[in-house]
Amino acid sequence: GQQVMQIPQYQHVQEGEDFTTYCNSSTTLSNIQWYKQRPGGHPVFLIQLVKSGEVKKQKRLTFQFGEAKKNSSLHITATQTTDVGTYFCAGINQAGTALIFGKGTTLSVSS
Amino acid sequence: DAGVTQSPTHLIKTRGQHVTLRCSPISGHKSVSWYQQVLGQGPQFIFQYYEKEERGRGNFPDRFSARQFPNYSSELNVNALLLGDSALYLCASSFGLDNSPLHFGNGTRLTVT
Numbered sequence: 576g577q578q579v580m581q582i583p584q585y586q587h588v589q590e591g592e593d594f595t596t597y598c599n600s601s602t603t604l605s606n607i608q609w610y611k612q613r614p615g616g617h618p619v620f621l622i623q624l625v626k627s628g629e630v631k632k633q634k635r636l637t638f639q640f641g642e643a644k645k646n647s648s649l650h651i652t653a654t655q656t657t658d659v660g661t662y663f664c665a666g667i668n669q670a671g672t673a674l675i676f677g678k679g680t681t682l683s684v685s686s
Numbered sequence: 687d688a689g690v691t692q693s694p695t696h697l698i699k700t701r702g703q704h705v706t707l708r709c710s711p712i713s714g715h716k717s718v719s720w721y722q723q724v725l726g727q728g729p730q731f732i733f734q735y736y737e738k739e740e741r742g743r744g745n746f747p748d749r750f751s752a753r754q755f756p757n758y759s760s761e762l763n764v765n766a767l768l769l770g771d772s773a774l775y776l777c778a779s780s781f782g783l784d785n786s787p788l789h790f791g792n793g794t795r796l797t798v799t
Contacts, residue, residue: 576745618788618790665728672734676729678726
């Protein structure tokens with residue numbers, strides 16, 4: 576079945592360092608969505624990418640969708656302690672009935 | 687506007703029992719999806735309901751069932767509970783069946799002993 580894989584599983588950085596998480600799908604995606612889950616919280620929608628090669632920015636966060644629409648990345652510039660949490664990418668399954676989540680990348684930031 | 691609300695927030699059950707989890711979507715949202723999240727993993731899709739009909743089902747046994755009511759709220763039922771059913775159960779609503787983003791509730795933490 577369709578799989579969405581993320582690397583790395585964990586990442587620890589010093590505050591002010593950059594962070595990147597990568598997402599790869601076994602199939603072409605119609606779109607990709609990114610969510611953030613704070614410890615003890617629930618996933619919160621960050622952004623959706625639809626077009627091949629699309630790049631979107633939200634303040635210090637930069638999201639990219641690959642040309643083949645099978646991979647994506649999230650880059651955070653100059654991390655802050657508020658960036659702590661698990662970042663999930665998710666793609667719609669081929670039947671169009673479900674959002675399939677990766678296992679997530681858990682980011683920890685020390686000050 | 688209220689977000690997605692789920693009840694109860696926590697639940698402890700014994701193996702073999704059944705459980706019913708409830709979810710109220712954001713007002714105006716017609717689609718409700720259920721996810722199971724085990725510690726350290728991403729949410730795993732269980733069901734999607736739209737306009738009271740099941741539109742999608744994940745790889746879960748028949749012990750899992752759900753329904754959606756005319757007011758778009760939803761229930762997830764799990765029978766013959768197993769220890770492995772212990773997880774955070776997340777409900778998410780979205781406006782339609784398109785690729786619109788999911789809005790998650792705070793979840794129900796189910797512990798099976």
